[in-house]
Every structure is written in structure tokens, then in C-alpha cells.
Amino acid sequence: MSIEIRNIAKRFGNFTALDHINLEVKTGELLALLGPSGCGKTTLLRIIAGLEAPDDGQILFHGEDTTEKHVRERNVGFVFQHYALFRHMTVFENVAFGLRVRPKETRPSDAEIKRKVHELLNLVQLDWLADRYPAQLSGGQRQRIALARALAVEPKVLLLDEPFGALDTKVRKELRRWLRRLHDEMHITSVFVTHDQEEALEVADRVVVMNKGKIEQLGSPSDVYDKPATPFVYQFLGDVNLFQSRVHEGWAHVGDARFAAPQGQTDQAVVYVRPHEIDVSREGGAGALSGVISHVRLLGATVRLEVDVAGQDAVEVELTRERYLQGDWKVAETVYLLPREARVYVPSAAEWTDGGGI
Amino acid sequence: MAFKQHSVLPGFNLALGYTLLYLSVIVLIPLAALFFKSAQMPLDAFWHTVTDPRLVASYKLTFGASLLAAVINLFGGLLLAWVLVRYPFPGKRFIDAMVDLPFALPTAVAGISLATIYAPNGWVGQLFAPWDIKIAFTRIGVVIALTFVTLPFVVRTVQPVLEDLEKELEEAAASLGATRGQVFRKVILPTLLPALLTGFALAFARAIGEYGSVIFIAGNMPFVSEITPLMIISKLEQYDYVGATSIAIVMLLVSFALLLVINGLQWWSAKRLGRRK
Numbered sequence: 001m002s003i004e005i006r007n008i009a010k011r012f013g014n015f016t017a018l019d020h021i022n023l024e025v026k027t028g029e030l031l032a033l034l035g036p037s038g039c040g041k042t043t044l045l046r047i048i049a050g051l052e053a054p055d056d057g058q059i060l061f062h063g064e065d066t067t068e069k070h071v072r073e074r075n076v077g078f079v080f081q082h083y084a085l086f087r088h089m090t091v092f093e094n095v096a097f098g099l100r101v102r103p104k105e106t107r108p109s110d111a112e113i114k115r116k117v118h119e120l121l122n123l124v125q126l127d128w129l130a131d132r133y134p135a136q137l138s139g140g141q142r143q144r145i146a147l148a149r150a151l152a153v154e155p156k157v158l159l160l161d162e163p164f165g166a167l168d169t170k171v172r173k174e175l176r177r178w179l180r181r182l183h184d185e186m187h188i189t190s191v192f193v194t195h196d197q198e199e200a201l202e203v204a205d206r207v208v209v210m211n212k213g214k215i216e217q218l219g220s221p222s223d224v225y226d227k228p229a230t231p232f233v234y235q236f237l238g239d240v241n242l243f244q245s246r247v248h249e250g251w252a253h254v255g256d257a258r259f260a261a262p263q264g265q266t267d268q269a270v271v272y273v274r275p276h277e278i279d280v281s282r283e284g285g286a287g288a289l290s291g292v293i294s295h296v297r298l299l300g301a302t303v304r305l306e307v308d309v310a311g312q313d314a315v316e317v318e319l320t321r322e323r324y325l326q327g328d329w330k331v332a333e334t335v336y337l338l339p340r341e342a343r344v345y346v347p348s349a350a351e352w353t354d355g356g357g358i
Numbered sequence: 359m360a361f362k363q364h365s366v367l368p369g370f371n372l373a374l375g376y377t378l379l380y381l382s383v384i385v386l387i388p389l390a391a392l393f394f395k396s397a398q399m400p401l402d403a404f405w406h407t408v409t410d411p412r413l414v415a416s417y418k419l420t421f422g423a424s425l426l427a428a429v430i431n432l433f434g435g436l437l438l439a440w441v442l443v444r445y446p447f448p449g450k451r452f453i454d455a456m457v458d459l460p461f462a463l464p465t466a467v468a469g470i471s472l473a474t475i476y477a478p479n480g481w482v483g484q485l486f487a488p489w490d491i492k493i494a495f496t497r498i499g500v501v502i503a504l505t506f507v508t509l510p511f512v513v514r515t516v517q518p519v520l521e522d523l524e525k526e527l528e529e530a531a532a533s534l535g536a537t538r539g540q541v542f543r544k545v546i547l548p549t550l551l552p553a554l555l556t557g558f559a560l561a562f563a564r565a566i567g568e569y570g571s572v573i574f575i576a577g578n579m580p581f582v583s584e585i586t587p588l589m590i591i592s593k594l595e596q597y598d599y600v601g602a603t604s605i606a607i608v609m610l611l612v613s614f615a616l617l618l619v620i621n622g623l624q625w626w627s628a629k630r631l632g633r634r635k
Contacts, residue, residue: 049533050533078533082524086527086531101536101544149534
């Protein structure tokens, strides 16, 4: 079932949570709403579910206006960050809840409920925990039960609010792959909220990057990563170095280096370079930035050098461990940085404070 | 000692010793004295004293009225706690503070004001007088006084639990298709049950022992509105110490049994809730 979000707006007092959002979720896709906290992604998800009412705009499920429908009647499965399992019920009863609360005419028989619940528990691979209480489960198990509970009512749409946010890294990675596989089997239209760009890029069919109540970019994971539409998207999807610069005859200058700059109204520009797209050498050359290594951080497979460049913030350079060992870089050494790739934004006055001025 | 576990805080022995001493001086020794005193009486005389029809009537009143008051507060208290937690309204903090008043008020003050208001010529009493309904100096008065003094217990035990109740639980239930009634019955009420039971038990226990606020409004007519604590006082006034302690023992045993039952219920419901996270 497709979901159409038309011109949705929501304010909390003076805070604009959503500023007239338009978005379409296609049937059977897994869409990620990605953004920093306070960007409105959870509010949007809750409005889709009917847990929150928009100030303006419409939500259409499969072309039908559902804006006024109660969450009970929308037939959505909602998974919460903190599981929201019923503590006084066993795992079995939690999953059966959605079936047991149905009106008598449509409620399945006990035998049917039993069959269905065990089928779902098998799907989430936790059938052996049916008689336990939620308090006796680990976080990852609880979230899988919460998912089984949401699926029990055969929802047309599955909504997940930071489903792996409360789990530790290892379990999180495991579960998101599992979710992707589950989605591939079931093809249920799903929207999930996350602030973790890695999670969004790995799991989703399409990613919506949000900031301050607006959509910054909508596209496939490779689209948003390779062709970021705005400086915000570029910065949010991975680490990045910023160089303040001035545009002169179509080139943005940073020290001795220069980068092709688009035409803009001002001569101020920001150059963005990802840490792993910088080469380090001991010999200067055309277009190299000189600086002094101030820190060396070993991060397992990669190594980060922090380089102080005159007139700029500290520049981070990411090297593979091999390259680092070959170069044998030391703190306090003078090095030359050569960006392989860079993006130059010449922001208009309004965007200057927004994305570029940090 | 095998049960002594290593702890970063010193003074386990001292703390345990102090606790036992304190408990003995404050609780155990007076209770033991009670049994010791009434043991001076032969068993059949004891039985005769505690089954005096006038006394039996007072047991019925005390335990019956206390039970009724606790049940009234079980519902009223839940409602009050619900309103205080869930709805914002002007004067909420004032009302919240008022809940403790029956507890803080000297019981004699409560008793006199209740007796004045509910007397046939009082503010509330005269409203019922035309229908020939008497509140003060009857059993109804006893129940009202007990309901009044035990009001805070259920409210104060349920309130924090209700405040901590995650809104997400209700949202999850609603998204699964539960109606508001089902959400309340199947999700909220079971979570509140242990707190409700605790509040109920405390209110009940307090009501059984209540004296000051009741005697004024009760009128203390034999076989009608005499409460058991009053019987103890009247025995004492007749210097019948052994008789007084015998009644006290009956009250003590019954209260203890009731608390045991309620604690058992709590233990059972806590177990059903699983270990709290």
C-alpha cells in the first residue's frame, strides 16, 4: 500500500517540527527517514501512524484520505524505540494482543490465535521464548517480539521509530540485516526513522534526509551519498572537513589549493572534503595545503591524523592502517595535504547561516 | 557469617544490630507485652471476653466499615490519581496538596468538623434530614469518617506509578486495534494493580485502627455504632487492663492476617508482572 504525504505541517508551540512536507512512499518499499534529533522525522512517522495530528495537510493511504482516522483504524504496525511491550503479559500474550482485542465477529478462535502467534514467533526466531515475560529478554529479543506483535494484525504499513536505537552496536547491525531480509520476504510498505546514516544507507530502498522540519533530499542510498543535494546532506552522511574560502574568477581558493566553484552571488564559498579523500605527503606540490600533525588516532582498521592548517579548523585525514604504517607519520611533523575530491558550495545569503556557516 | 556479602559500605553489623534493637524496642516488645498481659487470663475467660456480643458487633462495624471505606477509596483514589496525573487544570497543585490534608490533620479536628457537618442540623446533614436519613451518629457516619482519613493512601501509592506509565504502552495497544476501554482494562489496570493493592491495604489497616476522627461522628451507641478501639478505651477506663489487652490481641491477629493476605496478593501480582526492568 502506498502512502502519500501532502503538505503536512506541525508546530509545537513556537517550534516548527514539520514545515509542509510532501512525500510519497511507494508500495512495498522500505523507506528511511534520516536526520539529526529534532529534525521532525519521528513526528512525521507518528503523524503517518495517527498517533499525532497534523496542523495542516493530508495523509493518504492508497489514495484514500486517512488524516482523520484513529490509529486503531489505520491498520499500521508501529514499533517503538523502547519496545513498549506489555510487562504483565508473556511473550505469547503480547503477540496475541492485537488478535484478542478484535471485536467478537472478527476475532479468530483460540486455536487460530495460537497457530498464528507461533507462526510469527517462528518468523522472528523466538518461538522458544513464548512463555517468558518481557523483563526476562534481552533488548534485541524484545525488539523482535515487538515486531512480531506489530505484524500479528497483518498491517498494511509497518512504521518503525528508531527500532535499533536502544541496542548495542553489534546487535544493531545484526538486527538491521535481519530486518532487511524480513522485508525482502514480506514486501510490506515500511517506513523507519533513524539518526544513524550507516543504518539508513545499508537497509533502505530510498532515504529521505530531513533537517529542521524540511526534506533536504530524497533518493536511493547511493544517490544521497554520491550526489548530495545540499551541504547539510553531505555533512550528515559521513565526516567532512570544511574550508572557508573566497571565490576568485570561478575558483575557490584555500591556501595554495584551488577548486572549481559554481557561479554565485557572493564571493564566499565553503569547500567540503571527506577525510578519506585526502592524500598526505612529505613533499609539497601544486595545490597542496601545508600543516602540522597534531594528533594521531588509531581506530582499528583506519587511522586518523589531525592536521593543523594555518587559517583553517583542524583538518582530519583518514588513512588505511597500511598507508599509515608505510608513511610512518608522527605528531608535530609538517605534511602536505592533497584533496582528491572536493565539493564547493557558494551559498546564497539565506543558506549561509544554515548549512555552511558551522 | 555466611550471609554477609562484601560491600563497599562499612558497618553492616552495626546497621543490622541497630535495626534489630530498634525493631525490638518499638514494635516487638510492646506486642509481646500485650500477649504477656492477656496471658494472665485463663483461656475460657479470654474467649468469653472477646466474644461478648457487644464486642462482636463492634468487630463487625470496625472491619466492615474499614473494608467499605478502603473499597470506596480504591475507586475514588484511582480516579483522583488519574485526574491529577493525566489532566492539566487550574488549581491542580492546590488539589494535589489537599489530598494529604486528611492525613496531616489532627484526627480529633477531622472528627469534630465531620460531626458538625453531618449532624442533622449541619450543612450536609440537613440536606438528608427531610428524607429521614441520618448520617452522623450512625454506621454511615463511621464509614464517612474512615473514608475521609484514608483518602491519601490509594492516591499516593497509585500516583507515581501512573506518572511513570509509558505513554507508548497505550499507543502500542491502540495501534494494535484496542479500544480505549480495552487499553484501560488490559494494559493500564494490570500495571497499576500492585500499587492499588498496596494503597488498599494501607487504607484498610489505617481505618481499623482509627479512633479520633470516628468517635465524634459515630455517636457510640452499643451494638450500633461502637468501634472496637473505643471498646478498648472503655475497658481501660474501667481498669480492666486484661480485658483491654485481650481485645487488642484479637485486633492485632486479624490485622496481621489481613496484611498477610494482601501481601500475598501483591507478591502474586508482582510475580505475574515479571521482574521489573
